[in-house]
Amino acid sequence: MKIEFRNHVPKEFQSAIEPIIERWKWLLPPWLHLLVVTASSDQEPSLSITVDYEYRWAYLYIHPGWIGGSDEMRERNLVHELMHIHLARIHNMIDDLANRTMEEGSAFRQWAENEWDKCFEATVTDLQHVIMER
Numbered sequence: 504m505k506i507e508f509r510n511h512v513p514k515e516f517q518s519a520i521e522p523i524i525e526r527w528k529w530l531l532p533p534w535l536h537l538l539v540v541t542a543s544s545d546q547e548p549s550l551s552i553t554v555d556y557e558y559r560w561a562y563l564y565i566h567p568g569w570i571g572g573s574d575e576m577r578e579r580n581l582v583h584e585l586m587h588i589h590l591a592r593i594h595n596m597i598d599d600l601a602n603r604t605m606e607e608g609s610a611f612r613q614w615a616e617n618e619w620d621k622c623f624e625a626t627v628t629d630l631q632h633v634i635m636e637r
């Protein structure tokens with residue numbers, strides 16, 4: 504498994520995240536071949552992840568707000584995103600299922616997607632918590 508920094512990740516971002524990735528990289532799934540770490544200008548408070556399961560890679564985006572968090576919060580954010588990598592395949596499967604079976608914009612679909620997102624985030628957060636509190 505390879506980890507690459509791409510698209511001019513600011514030095515302060517790279518030096519902040521490198522030791523955390525190093526500490527937790529054992530959590531990466533064995534099927535992952537490449538983790539690309541890149542910076543994003545989106546005004547989100549944390550990190551985000553995009554996974555292409557078929558090609559066995561993931562993009563980890565560092566948003567500017569992440570750098571301002573405490574060490575503990577930044578570490579928690581990273582482990583959370585690593586759990587998203589594990590669950591990406593099932594997450595995409597549910598999205599595909601919704602696209603094929605539910606009317607776009609219907610009240611039922613909005614409810615189902617909202618509930619699914621809540622369940623999914625709770626599962627990811629529980630996994631992150633169990634791992635970090637062991």
Ligand SMILES: [Zn+2]
Nearest residue numbers: 583587624627
């Ligand atoms: Zn999440």
